[in-house]
Amino acid sequence: MLVASGGQKHEVHERSQISHVSLKNASAITGHVFRAERIKFQHRYGVLKCFVLLTQSSRESSFSIMSGTGLIYDEEMTRYKLLWTDPVCKIEVPERLTVSYEALKCRGLEQRCVCVPTRQATDEEILLVHSKEYLEAVKQTPHMHLDDLLTFTQQYGDVYFHPNIYHCATLAVGAALQLVDNVMTGKVRNGMALVRPPGHHSQRSEANGFCVFNNVAIAALYAKKHYNLNRVLIVDWDIHHGQGVQYCFEEDSSVLYFSWHRYEHQRFWPNLAESDYDSVGKGKGTGFNINLPWNKVGMTNSDYLSAFFHVLLPIAYEFDPELVFVCAGFDSAIGDPEGHMCASPEIFGHLTHLLMSLAEGRLCAVLEGGYNLTSLAQSVCQTIQTLLGDPTPVLNDIGPPCHSALESVHNVRAAHQKNWGCLKHMVCLVSEPSTKKCRVEEKDEKQEEETTEHLVWPEPVPRDAPPVHTAALISKEEEDLLPEDCQRLGEISPKYIEEAEKIRNKHFQDVTDERTLQCIQDVVSLLEKIKNREVRNGLAVVPDVFVSLKCAVEHATNSLSERILVLFVGDDNVPVDTKDGRVLLVQICKKEPERVKSLYHVPVCLNKGVFSSASVMAAVLGLLLPLAYEFNPGLVLQVVAEGSGGLDVCVWAQLTSLLQGVAQGTTLALLKGCDRDMVTATGVSLSGAPAPSLGPLDPPLAEDVEVIEAQRQRLQERWGLLLNTVSESGTESGQMKTPPAASSV
Numbered sequence: 001m002l003v004a005s006g007g008q009k010h011e012v013h014e015r016s017q018i019s020h021v022s023l024k025n026a027s028a029i030t031g032h033v034f035r036a037e038r039i040k041f042q043h044r045y046g047v048l049k050c051f052v053l054l055t056q057s058s059r060e061s062s063f064s065i066m067s068g069t070g071l072i073y074d075e076e077m078t079r080y081k082l083l084w085t086d087p088v089c090k091i092e093v094p095e096r097l098t099v100s101y102e103a104l105k106c107r108g109l110e111q112r113c114v115c116v117p118t119r120q121a122t123d124e125e126i127l128l129v130h131s132k133e134y135l136e137a138v139k140q141t142p143h144m145h146l147d148d149l150l151t152f153t154q155q156y157g158d159v160y161f162h163p164n165i166y167h168c169a170t171l172a173v174g175a176a177l178q179l180v181d182n183v184m185t186g187k188v189r190n191g192m193a194l195v196r197p198p199g200h201h202s203q204r205s206e207a208n209g210f211c212v213f214n215n216v217a218i219a220a221l222y223a224k225k226h227y228n229l230n231r232v233l234i235v236d237w238d239i240h241h242g243q244g245v246q247y248c249f250e251e252d253s254s255v256l257y258f259s260w261h262r263y264e265h266q267r268f269w270p271n272l273a274e275s276d277y278d279s280v281g282k283g284k285g286t287g288f289n290i291n292l293p294w295n296k297v298g299m300t301n302s303d304y305l306s307a308f309f310h311v312l313l314p315i316a317y318e319f320d321p322e323l324v325f326v327c328a329g330f331d332s333a334i335g336d337p338e339g340h341m342c343a344s345p346e347i348f349g350h351l352t353h354l355l356m357s358l359a360e361g362r363l364c365a366v367l368e369g370g371y372n373l374t375s376l377a378q379s380v381c382q383t384i385q386t387l388l389g390d391p392t393p394v395l396n397d398i399g400p401p402c403h404s405a406l407e408s409v410h411n412v413r414a415a416h417q418k419n420w421g422c423l424k425h426m427v428c429l430v431s432e433p434s435t436k437k438c439r440v441e442e443k444d445e446k447q448e449e450e451t452t453e454h455l456v457w458p459e460p461v462p463r464d465a466p467p468v469h470t471a472a473l474i475s476k477e478e479e480d481l482l483p484e485d486c487q488r489l490g491e492i493s494p495k496y497i498e499e500a501e502k503i504r505n506k507h508f509q510d511v512t513d514e515r516t517l518q519c520i521q522d523v524v525s526l527l528e529k530i531k532n533r534e535v536r537n538g539l540a541v542v543p544d545v546f547v548s549l550k551c552a553v554e555h556a557t558n559s560l561s562e563r564i565l566v567l568f569v570g571d572d573n574v575p576v577d578t579k580d581g582r583v584l585l586v587q588i589c590k591k592e593p594e595r596v597k598s599l600y601h602v603p604v605c606l607n608k609g610v611f612s613s614a615s616v617m618a619a620v621l622g623l624l625l626p627l628a629y630e631f632n633p634g635l636v637l638q639v640v641a642e643g644s645g646g647l648d649v650c651v652w653a654q655l656t657s658l659l660q661g662v663a664q665g666t667t668l669a670l671l672k673g674c675d676r677d678m679v680t681a682t683g684v685s686l687s688g689a690p691a692p693s694l695g696p697l698d699p700p701l702a703e704d705v706e707v708i709e710a711q712r713q714r715l716q717e718r719w720g721l722l723l724n725t726v727s728e729s730g731t732e733s734g735q736m737k738t739p740p741a742a743s744s745v
């Protein structure tokens, strides 16, 4: 049996036990074949430790390569439908599955997935969540005539029964369980189950909201039981509150449930007080239920990203799940008759990407809602394509969240401040009483029913992947540090030599060192390959990081992209001009740089001699990613000036993976010298392997939070996606409120 060790902190003496054998196994888990001969002891304390230790704790398991995306589809689940007239239920049609599946086939995505068969769930499995009485009652439905089915249906809310729905419901649960088994045994890295009926509304003894059995809740309990998991994350991005999942786990600290949902101050179905942000879980489950209510319709990509960056991801990283489920409902996408939201199908490619660095990539998405067939099929494709590792789609027009979304984000953060270390050192957050007040005041106001069904939106553009995932500029001797699918940079074309000559003559006339000059040529060559879409990512180990960076910025701004994001780890003054707004420089350092800071130069000076992982992740999630998404660069340059500078390579691997979300996953990494762990970590992450888990994170250091907050305050007027508290924004009311008093926390 596999015992995932993802979140455990390991002692140093354990790390010293790394053997050649376990390195081989580590390669198998990551899905990348390392040339283990040369690296067997090199990575004792490095990036491989997590993979290796994972293997050590699961040596008896029959691990196969952890790569690939599982897809579960069974036509049988299309064989039930509404048999009478019901305006509420008429949208839940069999075509929801068929159009999604056809779209996957049509785009060649189904063919790239590992086809996983479904099975029927057993009674014992269904009883993990549901009562015996309820199961027995549902079992009677295949034998009922129309009148009896109708009567049976009427005891529940917004659901319908059919003689074949019990069979389909057992297959839907079985599909979720099959996905768990395939992901947890490493047969696939991640996957999606296209199922009907959906599950997240169904409760212990109750069908509800088109749902019969709670597929994901059962799968989470099954995963805990069969794979000894201690921490499972369920992300419910369906537009309805999965109250069934909440009820199942609200007293359970081993399952973190996050749901955002259309709420409109309780006016939207299922109209429950307990769907609001102040339902945070009960007893020992306090803090493990996170509700983010949307009190207005029309939420956009920016609003969804804001919720991820400022609520879900910081808490999820602190929690450190061993397995991630997505209640993947796509009624939260544009055009949906239920959701009335305005987020594009592409956003699901990004939400998926942002979750794929958790739990070492173990992610199971299970279909819930989604009733606009066009939007549904497009969103399913975006999700699967990201699971397969294709470049993330371009998201234009990312900016500040709307006032209502910001209010919701603020309120959830306030409600959870005492529960999570990542929120602990913020100024004391007080929830906005206005959101509760609205509910009373607007109670009798006639709700204007806006609709987004008539909306048209562009078909998502194809997300073609360049033939080479990562090209590396590295010596032959050091090649072994990289996964095999990293390709060494080959022969340099004469036209690149010419281009490099020009840059050299313009900027580096005084440079005479041959290796540095060669490096200019190589960097230009790598960038040209990226520009021509021959290569997606580049990695270069360079003798002079400043010359290489300057050359890369010069060449990239001239010929590759309007906007370049530079992430620089190190204390030096970075030789990059940020004045014209084409380069956004985020610098993680220990000493404040001397240069005057612009709104495009963001130094994050963290205090500890060795960077605290929690602090760096707080900066990555709260500053770097919102900035990166709003800036929308065409290329990311990641630069490490001197060794890792005390930066944990696992943290570096995480942020490298996360940054693949922008610039269509195009990064050029420049590493000074050859810190072997750093090279491997970078190569592995750029190749799309999931980053190692960081273990449950401690709270970030108070002084670091202060630094990050100061930067957020300085920049948020220009970069609105940094906003996370209402008091900072006067966007709708037109007036700034007094900031809350400093916290005593």
Ligand SMILES: [Zn+2]
Residues within 6 Å of the ligand: 238, 239, 240, 329, 331, 338, 368, 369, 370
């Ligand atoms: Zn829904």
